[in-house]
Every structure is written in structure tokens, then in C-alpha cells.
Amino acid sequence: MSTVPADLKYTSSHEWLRTLPDGTVEVGITDHAQDALGDLVFVEVPEAGRAVKVGEPCAVVESVKAASDVYAPLAGEVIAGNPKLKDEPETINTDPYGEGWLMRLRPAPGALTGAAFMSAADYRKLLEAEGG
């Protein structure tokens, strides 16, 4: 069973969200997602300043096996893409919830209110339902 930290929010497409003290939101892919993808060999993160809509593909993670889009979990502006992933994509495999973060977003006004993210408990249930 993969790790699901209790202090994060989750999406059904296997992204996690962490609200930082300054109100920006860090986004990555879950331990389950990195495990399903296998060894990551190429990651493309969005440029700072890019405006993204909810559900818009904004990053690409590629393993030896397959390419997978990462979707913006909320509308906002990209503050940073993780620069470390260009040369060390495998960081997502080794530390998906820490050094392997993908991007930081400044939520658009109201983007966080009413957004239906999953709690760790709900995400765990989703994984169980998916057999993972």
C-alpha cells in the first residue's frame, strides 16, 4: 500500500496539494501514481507566470513505460516549476511528496473555496476501490 500523508489534499487523478504558509499551493503526483508509472525519465513542468485553468494539462511525467499528463487541480498562476526535475526526474520516485513536487500555484480568487478535493482518508478509499 502506498503512502498517503494525512496533511495533504488529493484529486481523483492522483495529484496532491499542499497549501503553503504564504497561501500558494504546491502540487505533485502521489506515491501511488509514481509507483504505477515506474522509473521516471522525463518531466516537463510549466513556466512561471503561466495562467492555468482547472483540469488543464500543465505538466508531463514520462516513465520508461508511458507518458502521463498532470492536470492543474485548480485555476491560478504558476509561481514555479520544480527546476530539479529537469536533470533528476527520478526525484519523483524517491520523494513524491517532498523534493519531487512539480509546481507551485497562486490560486485564482475563489479557486480554493468550493473546490472538492479529497482528504487523505477519501483518497485512500479511492486507491482501495481501484485495487491499489
Added chain:
Amino acid sequence: MGRQTPLFKLHQELGARIVDFGGWDMPVQYGSQIGEHHAVRRAAGVFDVSHMCVVDLRGARVRALLQRLLANDVAKLKTPGKALYSCMLNERGGVIDDTIVYYLSDSWFRAVVNAGTRDKDLAWIRRHAPASGVEATERTDLAMLAIQGPEGRAKAAQLLSAADAGAALALPTFVGREIGGWFVARTGYTGEDGFEIMMPAADAVPAWRRLNSFGVASCGLGARDTLRLEAGMNLYGNDMDESTQPFESGLGWTVAMEPRERAFIGREALEPIVRGGSPRQLVGLLLTDRGVLRSHQRVLIPGGGEGEITSGTFSPTLERSIAFARIPAGAGAAVQVDVRGKLLNARVVKLPFVRFGQSLIGSSKGPS
């Protein structure tokens, strides 16, 4: 649920991720796919290839049958045990399957065909076999392990008695023999030295466990695919199929057009191609930009024309993306590939990419 090999439960026990491959439940990886790849390039790894179909062909006229069924010529096989790689073609010159055939005696050849094409291959062989009185028997009683890598043969020999180990280690490249109740062949699909061993199904699990105890890494189909791509070896269904002929699939070297009187199936369709040249060719691509090449991506030739990637991946040895692509003949070395809507630069290179652990890219002494 698909078909399972005699090693299926062991794969599960070893924590393998299981995927469907040609109707079989097969291990794609046990841990890190890249780790398994490097184990084979640097030391030794073992693969379960029991899903492949072993067919024994017996009869006094078996050689004549294979001279009709195969595009390569089994007349080249003069010493018992010697193997030959060949395509089996339809009348249009399209590839029904690729196979390795072993010459065991004048009335017994053994063919190994792909798992996903087993039924149509057997049907095709059996359709042509009766005229020559040859009987085709599927050897479902056998399991097959591939032990590959620079240390592969030495490790595998430890499974055998001292006398048998000596016999196995003395096998020349591309030769197989019955040794100690197993059929041991110095063949493989990784670009490394190694053995493929056919053994009674009941022997497979203990053999695998002993290999692990000798330090041989369990390797899945994921590593098998990146290894064969680096080694410049085709995968049936990706790089060739019934709609493509050998000369546009990098397999012209396996077609024996001489002697001219040998009437193999597909020959008539290939003759104009041999005379006029194939309009398309299968080439190696090295991605010079960042990204990963994948099958079915579009290849754009400067000045016009386009082709398609047939197999693509990230090469763990080169730490770059590599691919095979079918492109118009005569295209230059610089091409572009449409990778998820972006045009990335790639270079046409000579195959293979890697052989015996060494990168052959950028070397002035390319492979022949």
C-alpha cells in the same frame, strides 16, 4: 485473466507487477525497470520467456518444408544445434512472424515463435506441413528462461553438473544443445551474451530461485523491451507485421534470395522490391532534444515526406531517448518527430545503439 507460465506464482511472490502480454499474465518489472536493465548490461539477469511458443517439427522432409515456409534458408544450417533467425511471410511478402529455428537432426527442427502469434503461426505451419508429412508439436511441457548479461553464462552454468557446465560453456554463439536434460542455447534478445534454456516446467521455479541466489537479478518484460531496442532487435507487432515486408523492417539481411530456385512463400512479392529497392526503410533514431520517443509518433523529413516511429523508449544505457522509425528511403540524417504536439530534433543512426554493454553511438567504428 490470461494464460500463466509455470513461474507465475513465483513472480507474484517476488513482488512483480503483472501485465497482459499477448494474452499472458507476465511480469513487467519486479522493482526498478532501469535497475533490471543495468543488471543485464553489467552483470546478469533472468527473464521468464515461457510464454513463447516452442514447436517441434518432425519428419523426413522437414528441411524442405522450412525452405518453403521461411524467408531465410535453413540450408545454411549444416551442424546440428545451429540456429537461424528468419521471417515467416505470407504470399504478399508481409511478415506473419519472426522465429528462431534450431536444426536438431535431419528429421527434427525446433522453432520458437512469439506468444501473441502462436495460434496463427501454428495454423499456418499445419496448413503447409501435411504435404511434406511433417508433424508440428507444441511443447507446452517446457518452460524457458533467458539468462543474459556478461556474467549470465557463468551463472547459468552453476545450475549444471561440472561436466554439463563445461559443455554449456563450450557452446558457440547461436547454437543450442540438449545438456543434462535441458535444451541450452547461446541466444538472446538483449545484445548481451547469455543462454536461453528450455526445461521441463517443473524445473523452472527451483532454477530461478537458484539463479537469484547466485546474484542473477529477476528481470521483467519492461527491461526486456529497453534492452532489445538498444540492441537493435525488432519486436513483432511493433516493428513489422503482416502489412510490412522485411526490406522495410530492417530485416532484409534475413531474406535469402539465393539460390533463386528456392520457392519460399512471399518470394514473388519481394522480387520487385529487391530489384527496385524498398521505398521505405526502418532506421534507428536518437533524440537530440529532451523528451521520450514513443511508437506511432510522426517523423517529419526535411524537404518533405514523413514516417512513423514503430518502437520508442528511453535508453537507460545512453540516458537519451531512442527509437526505430519507418521512413522514406534516402532520407537524410536530421529529422524531426512530433512528440505530443512539439517538433523535436532527432538523428538517424546506425543500429544497434548498444552492444555488449557499450554505446555504439558516435563511435567512428560503427557496427557492420
